[in-house]
Amino acid sequence: MRKILAVLMVTLAFTTFPVVAAPETITGTVSLSPALKGKVLPTDSVYILARATQGPRIPIAVFRKQVKDLPLEFELDDSMSMQPQRKISNFGHVVIAARISKSGGAVTRPGDYEGVSAPVKPGTKGLNIVIDTKILSSSNRAQSI
16 A cells, blocks of 8 residues: 555656646736837837726736837736736636836826726636727826827
8 A cells, every 4th residue: 555655656746737727817918009000119118017997006917028028928817817816716806907118117197008808707708908098197098009
């Protein structure tokens, strides 16, 4: 019996198991509208974030890339939470936004560009977000390009 247990333990130690995304993971692709080519620099910052559909616009989860990385596939999950008590899995629906920051800063400013999803449930896969809207004012009024 001990030999069988030892063989099982060694077998498990050298077995690879598939990585399964957590159920709250949201995945998709972010791309740039062809109308914006030439209006943004390859080094401009791109923020991909989840935020609540209601309440404060403070991001729940976020990560940063650059325009040169577009189009890019993304994953947002609880491990990317900005605050431990605010996780994607705590919300029934969230909005996913992709924003190009001309200043490089995280705060939305007039002149930035963004694309936003409809509200989605945590666990949604295969979103397609196109950055195609210019932010006109600090109150987030926007104009499609």
